[in-house]
């Protein structure tokens with residue numbers, strides 16, 4: 001495994017101080033609602049990060065990215081508060097969307113759509129999932145029902161989407177649709193669109209268990225959206241491939257940010273257990289509580305190592321599809337157990353909104369589903385194991 005560079009280490013330390021001292025005090029701000037912090041609060045936090053020179057801290061001034069391993073440390077520190085990634089502008093879905101546009105976008109697309117995203121002026125949304133009740137794309141993206149067809153030098157898109165994070169208030173949309181054209185039939189296309197657009201109607205913002213992502217998660221109708229052909233990302237029919245390019249690093253950056261929050265939750269639970277008395281001693285001196293915190297310490301380290309291992313694989317240029325799948329599954333499941341133990345160790349206080357421990361519990365519950373539910377990752381890993389076994393039988 002490689003080493004975190006000194007440059008990244010210094011940035012990470014600055015991010016940590018900024019998040020702890022400047023951002024965390026906003027956690028009880030009334031502008032933090034059930035559909036995420038308001039855009040006004042996001043803008044205020046971003047201007048503070050800009051002042052501190054910590055907006056998109058994993059990208060250097062010349063536009064070059066730190067390595068994935070470096071990014072792991074920086075984003076972990078940003079995650080010490082649920083508002084930290086928003087302030088530093090490394091929050092989902094923007095961070096993954098910026099990565100995708102950087103990798104696949106033409107220079108015109110980068111100039112027009114990516115630039116305002118990097119500067120923090122524009123939020124973005126990624127439109128892939130569709131309503132389950134209508135049999136659309138979910139765990140299985142090949143079920144995609146949203147369609148696109150050529151019309152002169154435009155494409156026409158029609159369909160419905162669900163769970164679109166940040167669609168409310170976003171200025172840039174990346175919309176996925178299945179092609180109806182013979183030369184790209186069965187494949188998907190990705191389009192860059194300016195938002196809001198009257199052809200993209202937000203039906204409702206869902207009430208979900210999590211509350212960290214600005215704009216919440218929307219159900220959307222797309223009715224005769226006309227997109228100029230030069231706003232297609234990459235090639236027609238290659239959309240599922242591009243989704244894979246986005247997916248592995250985006251999964252991993254989620255792990256990095258939530259690990260940061262879990263580390264903070266462990267600090268809060270430790271503080272509680274070391275101060276609180278019960279039955280003649282401090283809670284931490286009761287084995288039942290001390291062991292929970294000890295197990296958390298072990299699990300936090302295991303998550304960190306799993307993330308750094310996968311980041312190292314991505315740094316070799318490998319797509320890291322299997323590794324990110326393994327890391328995402330392990331980290332999401334383990335963080336959920338860590339969060340649960342923090343809540344338990346803190347008794348009633350653990351289930352109140354007085355600390356971020358309760359929010360971590362809710363956020364990581366959702367994380368076990370988005371970016372691929374645990375069972376889907378395991379199912380795909382099992383298929384790989386079987387393939388490898390079959391190959392090993394024919395090799396000899």
Ligand SMILES: Cc1cc2nc3c(=O)[nH]c(=O)nc-3n(C[C@H](O)[C@H](O)[C@H](O)COP(=O)(O)OP(=O)(O)OC[C@H]3O[C@@H](n4cnc5c(N)ncnc54)[C@H](O)[C@@H]3O)c2cc1C
Pocket residue numbers: 093125126127128129132137138139140162163164165166208210217366369370371372373374375376379
């Ligand atoms: C908070 C949140 C934010 C999201 N943000 C976005 C976004 O911005 N853009 C976007 O496009 N989508 C987004 N999603 C959607 C997310 O990607 C989907 O929820 C996810 O892919 C699962 O699809 P589904 O909900 O339709 O579940 P389903 O496909 O209906 O699956 C339900 C359950 O079935 C099980 N399952 C499915 N397949 C298998 C299998 N092969 N083997 C074993 N078990 C299986 C799993 O347990 C799974 O949880 C978000 C979801 C959430 C919860």
